[in-house]
Amino acid sequence: MTYDPSGRGATRSAAENQIKAGQLSTSGAPDDRLLDISGLTVDFRTRRGISRAVNDVALSVRRGEILGLVGESGSGKSITALSVLGLVPAPGRIVAGQIVFDRRNLLQLPEAEIAKLRGRRIGYISQSPRAALNPSFRIREQMDVTLRACAPELDAAGRADKARSLLEQLGFADPERVAAAFPHQLSGGMCQRICIAMALAGSPDLLIADEPTTALDVAVQAQILALLHELNRKLGLAILIVSHDLALIRAIAHRIVVLYGGEVQETGDVGTVLAAPRHPYTGALLQSVPDPDHPSARLAFIPGFPEPVPPDADGCRFAPRCGFAFAPCLSQRPILRLVEDGVRARCHLLDPGMATP
Amino acid sequence: MSTPLLQARGLQKSFATGDGGLFGQGRHRHMAVDGIDLAIEPGTTLGCVGESGSGKSTLGRMLVGLIEPDEGSVTFDGQDVAKVAGKERAALRRNMQVVFQDPLLSLNPRRTIGQNIQRPLRNYGVGGSEAEDRMARLMKMCGLDPAQAARYPHEISGGQCQRVAIARALALEPRFVFLDEPVSALDVSVQAQILNLLLDLQAELGLTYFFVTHDLKLIEFMSQQVIVMLKGSVVERGTSAEIWQSPKHAYTQNLLRSVLRLGSTPDWARFAASETSSVIP
Numbered sequence: 050m051t052y053d054p055s056g057r058g059a060t061r062s063a064a065e066n067q068i069k070a071g072q073l074s075t076s077g078a079p080d081d082r083l084l085d086i087s088g089l090t091v092d093f094r095t096r097r098g099i100s101r102a103v104n105d106v107a108l109s110v111r112r113g114e115i116l117g118l119v120g121e122s123g124s125g126k127s128i129t130a131l132s133v134l135g136l137v138p139a140p141g142r143i144v145a146g147q148i149v150f151d152r153r154n155l156l157q158l159p160e161a162e163i164a165k166l167r168g169r170r171i172g173y174i175s176q177s178p179r180a181a182l183n184p185s186f187r188i189r190e191q192m193d194v195t196l197r198a199c200a201p202e203l204d205a206a207g208r209a210d211k212a213r214s215l216l217e218q219l220g221f222a223d224p225e226r227v228a229a230a231f232p233h234q235l236s237g238g239m240c241q242r243i244c245i246a247m248a249l250a251g252s253p254d255l256l257i258a259d260e261p262t263t264a265l266d267v268a269v270q271a272q273i274l275a276l277l278h279e280l281n282r283k284l285g286l287a288i289l290i291v292s293h294d295l296a297l298i299r300a301i302a303h304r305i306v307v308l309y310g311g312e313v314q315e316t317g318d319v320g321t322v323l324a325a326p327r328h329p330y331t332g333a334l335l336q337s338v339p340d341p342d343h344p345s346a347r348l349a350f351i352p353g354f355p356e357p358v359p360p361d362a363d364g365c366r367f368a369p370r371c372g373f374a375f376a377p378c379l380s381q382r383p384i385l386r387l388v389e390d391g392v393r394a395r396c397h398l399l400d401p402g403m404a405t406p
Numbered sequence: 407m408s409t410p411l412l413q414a415r416g417l418q419k420s421f422a423t424g425d426g427g428l429f430g431q432g433r434h435r436h437m438a439v440d441g442i443d444l445a446i447e448p449g450t451t452l453g454c455v456g457e458s459g460s461g462k463s464t465l466g467r468m469l470v471g472l473i474e475p476d477e478g479s480v481t482f483d484g485q486d487v488a489k490v491a492g493k494e495r496a497a498l499r500r501n502m503q504v505v506f507q508d509p510l511l512s513l514n515p516r517r518t519i520g521q522n523i524q525r526p527l528r529n530y531g532v533g534g535s536e537a538e539d540r541m542a543r544l545m546k547m548c549g550l551d552p553a554q555a556a557r558y559p560h561e562i563s564g565g566q567c568q569r570v571a572i573a574r575a576l577a578l579e580p581r582f583v584f585l586d587e588p589v590s591a592l593d594v595s596v597q598a599q600i601l602n603l604l605l606d607l608q609a610e611l612g613l614t615y616f617f618v619t620h621d622l623k624l625i626e627f628m629s630q631q632v633i634v635m636l637k638g639s640v641v642e643r644g645t646s647a648e649i650w651q652s653p654k655h656a657y658t659q660n661l662l663r664s665v666l667r668l669g670s671t672p673d674w675a676r677f678a679a680s681e682t683s684s685v686i687p
Contacts, residue, residue, distance in 0.1 A: 122593055
């Protein structure tokens with residue numbers, strides 16, 4: 050275990066033992082961590098060997114917080130999010146680590162228990178709202194199915210009422226008409242709002258949003274983000290939002306986790322990290338987006354492209370593409386080092402003991 | 407002001423929607439592009455922004471002749487595209503190429519990337535070692551290693567695939583390229599590589615681009631002139647600086663307000679109220 054996001058390493062191991070026993074932590078220390086992932090490692094076994102999608106990832110989402118998880122394709126961001134739901138697609142397998150949700154280690158719970166959390170305590174919205182909805186059923190019918198699972202105490206009339214109020218809450222002026230529609234009759238933004246309504250059906254504590262606006266137009270994106278922002282502010286809904294868009298994360302998240310090659314490269318308060326990135330990858334990512342407020346003739350770019358990582362790879366995952374790499378970067382894996390208040394980065398350049406070139 | 411390389415007048419295109427029912431009573435026509443004039447000067451880029459369904463791709467496809475317009479005309483280098491036929495049309499066509507959004511879909515998955523790049527050359531009667539040589543040159547120009555020519559599209563990354571698609575588009579030495587969201591399917595760090603490559607190639611070969619995107623930040627970076635499309639019409643046009651700094655039309659202003667910027671906190675109340683032209687049943 051290398052990284053403790055709260056910096057409370059001393060109290061951690063005792064709590065860990067209790068969690069391992071599947072018990073509540075009763076040590077009395079106020080713990081605002083709703084979701085606490087540590088040492089998460091996910092392997093994909095393929096014909097070409099084992100590929101490690103997520104390597105020793107640690108992150109936590111506090112109650113009422115929006116955590117932004119940033120990375121490119123293959124960085125492990127979606128797999129990390131799916132791990133929380135117990136939905137890592139085959140042939141992927143969680144080989145190490147723990148995922149503590151509300152003080153229970155999800156990896157040690159039986160599937161039936163996780164199924165109870167999914168939808169009720171943890172909501173999920175995906176990148177493609179249209180694919181998430183069934184094209185052959187009216188919105189009303191689909192919401193009813195969700196509510197049956199999430200709110201078994203309600204009868205048919207209660208579910209219809211609940212569906213209507215959820216749609217109203219999501220800003221639909223005419224919920225009856227929307228409920229009677231089929232997904233293809235609605236725009237992408239409307240479909241995503243319906244998916245959010247369904248994710249909220251069980252009044253979850255945590256919403257996992259995997260690139261919720263990637264498929265949407267810019268004005269619709271703004272609308273959906275404003276909605277998530279409001280849900281967070283008004284209901285105290287904690288959100289784990291996954292995106293490759295730094296400006297989006299900057300706008301909505303409180304803290305940021307930057308993933309590359311399946312590892313956490315930098316994490317901290319979103320404003321602090323993006324104002325002065327400590328990891329070369331975060332810095333390069335920031336510069337590779339055109340900024341019309343500061344026009345330039347060319348974009349800085351990261352050479353090469355992300356490559357799959359074998360599980361036994363040494364060194365820094367970003368080293369092959371890093372402009373600052375020096376000898377140790379290829380041979381030693383840097384640790385996630387505390388660089389300033391709440392900001393941690395995994396880079397040898399930040400190690401005062403390392404002879405820099 | 408020089409003569410435009412490409413000019414369009416009164417372009418119009420509608421598509422039939424709905425199955426029409428038994429007696430065709432449900433049939434409607436959707437006006438995808440409704441009377442657009444434009445001119446692109448040689449060596450420059452005309453950017454086109456708009457939301458999905460605004461008609462920007464249909465417009466681009468009409469410019470390169472992939473779709474016949476219902477009304478209006480496209481003039482390329484003084485020639486009316488609709489009026490040339492046969493060999494002249496083939497000669498005209500080689501000057502107009504397209505790079506599509508998803509490189510994995512636009513490349514032939516059963517052919518190696520080398521064969522993909524050589525295909526247009528062979529269509530125009532260039533074969534054998536000459537085609538091989540040109541392919542190698544094109545690959546180098548687009549930042550690819552010619553040693554990779556024997557690989558298949560699924561074996562290389564999305565960014566590499568898009569380089570292959572660009573190399574293929576440039577194989578016939580076109581003067582005009584329609585770039586249809588060429589980087590929206592790519593990772594952020596790879597987007598920058600491809601955008602830089604497109605700008606380098608433009609400077610080197612004097613290419614003229616029609617660049618379609620829904621990302622306003624890219625428009626500013628890539629183009630000199632910009633048109634903003636909404637429901638098949640151009641609602642605003644100007645230089646990219648004009649559009650970015652002082653948009654006139656309410657729709658453009660709303661689009662710009664919706665752009666997330668690293669340097670500023672969003673105005674959530676405004677975001678929530680942002681108007682969209684969502685279709686309600």
